[in-house]
Amino acid sequence: MRSPALSIIFWARRNLFATPKDIALTALLVLLSFWAISHVIYWAVFVARWDVVSDSLRVFLVGTLPSTEFWRAWVALLLVASIVGSVSGLGFAIRPRHMVFGFLLLVFLTVTFVGNNLVALAALSGVMASFAVSWVLVSRLAPSTAYVGLFVTGSLALIVTILAPAGMDRWGGLLLSLIFTLVSSFFILVFGVILAFGRRSSNLALRLFCIMYIESMRSLPLILIVYWIWIAGPLFLPTWNVATVTRGIAGFVVYFSAVAAESVRGGLQGLPKGQLEAARSLGLGEFDINYHVLLPQALRASLPALMGNILDVFNFVPVVFVVGLADFLRTGEMVLASPSYSNRTYEVYAFMLATYFVIGSVLTIVARGLEHHLAKGSRRLSELD
Amino acid sequence: MISRPPHLADSAKRSWRRHVIQLLVLGALAAVITLLIRALKYNLADQGIHFSFDYLFEVAGIPISEGRTLRMLHGWPVLSDYLPADLNSQALLTGLFNTISVSLLAIIAATVLGVSAGLGRFSSNWLLRKMCFGFVEAFRNTPLLVQLMFWYFGVLLQLPPINAAAHILGAITISVQGISAPGLEPLLPAGIGVTICLVAVLLWLLTNASRHVTSRSRRILLWLTVAFVVLALAPAVPLKIDYPVLGRFQELGGAKISPEMAGLLLAISINSAAYIAEIVRGAIDSLPIGQWEASASLGLTRSDTLRQVILPQAVKIVLPSLGNQYISLTKNTSLGIAVGFPELFNVTGTIANQTGRSLEGFLILMVTYLLLGTMISFAVNSANSKALRSG
DSSP states (O other): OOOHHHHHHHHHHHHTSSSHHHHHHHHHHHHHHHHHHHHHHHIIIIIOOTHHHHHTHHHHHHTTOOGGGHHHHHHHHHHHHHHHHHHHHHHOOOOHHHHHHHHHHHHHHIIIIITTOHHHHHHHHHHHHHHHHHHHHHHHHOOOHHHHHHHHHHHHHHHHHHHGGGOGGGOEHHHHHHHHHHHHHHHHHHHHHHHHHHHTOSOHHHHHHHHHHHHHHHTSOHHHHHHHHHHHHHHHOTTOOOOHHHHHHHHHHHHHHHHHHHHHHHHHHHSOHHHHHHHHHTTOOHHHIIIIIIHHHHHHHHHHHHHHHHHHHHHHGGGGGGGTOEEHHHHHHHHHHSGGGTTOHHHHHHHHHHHHHHHHHHHHHHHHHHHHHHHHHHHHHHHHO | OOOOOHHHHHHHHHHHHHHHHHHHHHHHHHHHHHHHHHHHHHHHHHTTOOOOSGGGGSBOOOOOSSOEEEEEETTEEEEEEOOTTSBHHHHHHHHHHHHHHHHHHHHHHHHHHHHHHHHHTTOSOHHHHHHHHHHHHHHHSSOHHHHHHIIIIIIGGGSOOGGGOEEETTTEEEETTEEEEOEEEOSSOHHHHHHHHHHHHHHHHHHHHOTTSOHHHHHHHHHHHHHHHHHHHGGGOSOEEEOOEEOSSSEESSEEEOHHHHHHHHHHHHHHHHHHHHHHHHHHHHSOTHHHHHHHHTTOOHHHIIIIIIHHHHHHHHHHHHHHHHHHHHHHGGGGGGGTOOOHHHHHHHHHHHHOOHHHHHHHHHHHHHHHHHHHHHHHHHHHHHHHHHO
16 A cells, blocks of 8 residues: 555656656646746736726626616526526536535625625525525426426526516626527527427428528628628518617527537437337327437437537627627626726736636536536446346 | 228328428428518618619728738739729628638647647646646637637737837837738739639649549649649749838838737637647547557557557548538638728628628628638548548
């Protein structure tokens, strides 16, 4: 039995100092990263003036929403938390370490951002509690996926109805980014599934249409589609006064449905052919085969890819600047445009990049976890037969 | 009379039903499309707009900060700087020129950086592995547009002004106005040569695509193309080196990269490199671990294994996804509008604002991006089939 200290030395020898070349490389990388990290830390602690973030936090989070309408934002956030929580509950059981992490996050957010604002603290705790409760409920009760889907649909509709009276084109900041992502992801999933099945349909006209749609959308830049739907919407439907947010979401749905369709198709193609044949031999109709046999399995298999698509949606929301919406990135630019903060470029971009990175990493980790989860399930299945 | 067996009757009925559904779907699609077109026509007429491409041959009158366009000189199409007095079509060509040049440069940079970072994930050095992982995660989990804004506003616009510029090797100048370096300026108009080169390369690509050409004649054609290119460049050969000269407010001459182009290049190359690194890693990971073990038992070193056993197999897996990545890179150059780089989408938008021709502009853009994507996938597919043949 080796002592821990000795095994660390062995590990270091194998992984860091195996050959003279490795030693030189390690030394170079250590020096380089030490230089970079020390500079960044020195800047963040001694040079940067972070008051711009705490002073403009409202703008960053909700844009130009007037303070009388803040309750709408909080209720919306509560619902967003319960949506995310219930969807997480479908895939993962809650563990004590998740609780500890959540509590630490609450403490961190309170200390850094909330301060002594009791209302905000209560609201924030409520948001996190709704996340935890919906996670626990879904993972314990294990309701059918259809019920969770219904709950998500209802919550999304509720979010939109609650926020709409505040003026749809006044939504802004991180709130807009989140709601934009959620609402478009919902429709993207629905249309993506329809397009993926249409692409495999035995109906030639439908199949050709779906292939043409998917391939032409995928070859166009998203920004072009968003901009053009914003411009051309009134040309097609002049009497409907559609809000810019809605047109932006429509642009995202038009483009990303084609992307998601390819993810779902990947899941469909991975299914063993026996599933289709077994369902046919049982005498199921085409709709039943697709809806009850193929779709659930295909969705399961394509879930990691679909999570990746949702991350792409979130990461491309800043593109809505082209139609004049004020998402998280745009509100950052608005803060920088005010004369008192014009020299805080690095602080503002550091804050935005960090926020985006945290949200993006969480989505990536969840997608990776799902992938492992699914891989485990399939292995068990193969052991059975 | 013999009645048909029940299952055949059933299938006949089914195919009959299928035809009816087919027709119904077709009819519904046609109806929706006709409705949309009629609504569009009606509303365009209502606003007094007529659908036409005539505006392409009117004077553009808009300034474009950089890029070249095609113009006729002594009956030859020649690449030269864009002027506001040029036509709208020439302005669009300038945008296309900028889009293509940024895409090409970014594809090269992203491939080099991305493949290195992807291979770095398999280094025997733990620190290098983790740093490559961190690089990939950092750039894949943040929005490309935020990265672009950061590079442009946070880095390139914070560079010193031209009179305090940094000089590297006495020739390359880096300042807030961009990066300038000595360029090669041919003594004769290069447009003619470039045109001949393009035609020769196009001819080579076309013949290469046909399956009836033998590998021998393929080789002959390649050498012919090379000869053509050399011949075409020959009159321009006494190249003179064009040093940038510090003018009153800016540097004149030489090869120059504007801060807008530099920002777009940096953002897109590094972002795509992160995705390419992940593609490379995935491809190498997907090879059975036995490949590594067998090579190790044969006494190959890790880097030899990578170079001679793993990479030749990984290339075939990587190429299709690499092609997709190149296409999305090319599409992402359209984000250049956020920093004011005059690429195709930006120029088309400006012209559409000037002329009110947004519908026509959209159609042109759609066809152009479709063509660009098709060209990239054609190039990658031919490389792929070559890789498959060789193995």
